[in-house]
Amino acid sequence: MNNRKIIKGYKTLISSSFNAANSTDKFKDGIIYTLYSDEFNSLKVGFAENDKVLEKKISSEALILLDMKKGNKKDLFLLITTLNELGIKYSDNLFFKYSSPLMRHLSTLGWPIGRSFYKQRKIKKELLFA
Numbered sequence: 001m002n003n004r005k006i007i008k009g010y011k012t013l014i015s016s017s018f019n020a021a022n023s024t025d026k027f028k029d030g031i032i033y034t035l036y037s038d039e040f041n042s043l044k045v046g047f048a049e050n051d052k053v054l055e056k057k058i059s060s061e062a063l064i065l066l067d068m069k070k071g072n073k074k075d076l077f078l079l080i081t082t083l084n085e086l087g088i089k090y091s092d093n094l095f096f097k098y099s100s101p102l103m104r105h106l107s108t109l110g111w112p113i114g115r116s117f118y119k120q121r122k123i124k125k126e127l128l129f130a
C-alpha cells in the first residue's frame with residue numbers, strides 16, 4: 001500500500017509593484033503577424049502598432065509576410081509562453097525554426113499563419129511520401 005501524506009497549507013499572495021502604464025500598453029490594439037525567412041527557413045512572430053511600423057519591419061529584413069490580423073501585445077506574450085510550455089524554443093527576435101508541429105500549434109492557437117503557405121507545405125510533404 002502507498003503511504004501518502006496529505007499536506008495542508010495556505011497559498012500566500014505575493015505583492016509586487018504594478019505599473020499602470022505598462023498594463024494598458026499590453027491591451028493596446030495593433031497588428032499581430034507572422035513573417036517567413038526563406039534564407040533561414042524560419043518564422044518570426046510579432047506585434048506592430050500599425051501598418052507603417054509593420055511595413056518598415058518587412059522592408060528592413062528579407063522577410064515575407066505570411067499573414068496578419070488585429071491583436072495586442074498580450075496575444076504575443078501568451079503565444080510565446082504557450083509555445084515555450086509546449087517545448088518549442090525560439091531564438092533572438094522571436095524567430096522559430098520552421099516545422100510542421102510549430103505550424104500546427106500556431107494554427108490551433110489562432111495565430112495568423114497564412115493558410116495557403118501551410119497548405120502548400122503540407123501538400124508538398126504528402127507528395128514526397130506518395
